[in-house]
Every structure is written in structure tokens, then in C-alpha cells.
Amino acid sequence: MTAPTLPPHSDPTTTAPAPGPLGETLHTQVIGWFDDNARDLPWRRPEAGAWGVMVSEFMLQQTPVSRVLPVYEQWLSRWPRPADLAKEAPGEAVRAWGRLGYPRRALRLHGAAVAITERHGGDVPAEHAQLLALPGIGEYTAAAVASFAYGQRHAVLDTNVRRVLARAVTGVRYPPNATTAAERRLARTLLPEDDRTAARWAAASMELGALVCTAKNESCARCPIAAHCAWRLAGKPEHEGPPRRGQTYAGTDRQVRGKLLAVLRDAHTPVPQALLDRVWHEPVQRARALDGLVADGLVEPLPGGLYRLPLT
DNA sequence: TAGGCGTGGAC
């Protein structure tokens, strides 16, 4: 039997929607693969609830699953409901965040818990627009929580799904640097009609990108839609266009901020300036990094040249 | 909209 293939979309902005039968083939095969290969992750279990899903989504932003797992377990154990976290000082959230990286996420998650407690009676809202209004929740996370926690029908367009669609449908190795309107349109076009299948498709296509259709060393031999993949059928052409933006780190303010915050996380009493000065030799950059942390609300300055994680 | 924002594992 010959499986249908997806023609490359030379211009996804103007091409017609993908045909229904083909989309159904993709859904069936990717969801079938997911049924056999999905990882058993704690936030996918029913007992995780919407709060567990939401916490996991914050932690997983730009952060690998393996590093999230232990922090997630401790977090949910300590703060099983949004109101539990809302009662804490924001600095405690930053401390519990540990070395997950991007600690502003901890501050925003705390802020979201406060907003949920004040505006939504302590329950994670189910409406996409209400989720989007919470701090730290953007287009992706709102769709993910609504889909994974509440079974709704949303295009869940993360980096994994974008890569899967770029390859399988558009026929290129990598998606654009920033999410485009064409990608959103394509994702909506491919969304299954009914809520339950759409939610399943969202989780399954993400998992395929995370485990098989990876950025490097993709494993087409294990891919359930390899027979339809436009990129593979085109001979897996190399990436064209502007180089993908790399992240520099060594010597940046980010590195200095990380070192400063590490000292404050480990301290349970206010820290004198002199102790912070030891993390970085260059005084101008050091001061700029500390000022930035204060401006972001990650560090609270006290009289007498003392600093601590924020109490309010 | 391009760039800032942490951290550590893989190759």
C-alpha cells in the first residue's frame, strides 16, 4: 500500500490548508506511536491536576525534563495548591527553583499563584484568555495548560511541534527563528476536529519532536510518519537561510547574575556586599548585574549594604 | 522584533 505524502509548501502563507484525509493519517499514526512510547512523566498522571501541569510547563520552558523532575516533585510536595505558594515570600520560590535556570520564571510562577488565589478562587483557570493574563504564561503555555489539563482543542506550538511540522509538512530541516503566522495557520489547519483527539495530538506531536524528530541526530528509522515526511522524501536537505541564533553565555551579565543569585539562594540571612563582590572580578559588570537583579525583583536591597532574596 | 534572560549535558 502506498501512504499519502505531504507536498512541500513552497509558501505556506498562501497555500491551501492541508487535506483532511492526510491530516487524519498523521494524527492516527503519531497518536498510535504515542500510545506505545509516551514517557511516564509525573505531570501526565491524572493526580497532577491543572496546578501540576502548570508548574511543569513553567519549569520546562527552555529546560530539559531530566533537570525538572526532582525540582517538580519537591515543589508539588511543598506547595500542592496555588494558595500554598501564594502564601510564601517570592524569595522562597526563587530559592526552591534551585539551579533550573531563568529564575524569573520562579518569580512569575509565584505571581501567577497569587493571581489565581485572588482572581480565580484558587483554581487554575481553564480559559485560554485567563491563562494568558497570568504572569509568565504566553501563547504556548496557555495552550498547553488548556489542552493537557482541561482537554481543550488548541494549537500547541512549541519548539518540538514546530520542528516536526517544518520537516513533515514544509520539508525543511528547521523552522524559522521566531514563530510565524504561517506556522500558526498550519498548526490550526492540522488540528483534529474533536477536543479529545486534538489534545492527544498536541501531546503526541510534542513527544515525537522530543524523542525522535530531534534537532540533532534525528531518528527517522523510529518515526511513525517517516513515509510521509516531506523533508526526508526530499533527501533531508540542509538548513538554508539565516543561521540559527546561538546563545553566548561565558562572560555575560547572565553568568554574573547566576553567580550572585547562587550566593543568595544558599544564604538564609542577609548577605553583605563584600561577599557578593567575590563572585566576579570586574566591578562595573558586577554592579550592573546586581542592579539588574534588584530591578527584576529577584534581589531585595537592605540598608547597610545587605542583600537577600525578596520577602515581598 | 531582536535580544536578554541560567544552567548543565552531549558531542
Place this chain on the structure above:
DNA sequence: TGTCCAAGCCT
């Protein structure tokens, strides 16, 4: 070793 990468958000 250095480079790339990991379920983004915000300004």
C-alpha cells in the same frame, strides 16, 4: 574545548 541544545516569555 567550544558549540549547540533544552515544553518560552517579556520588552
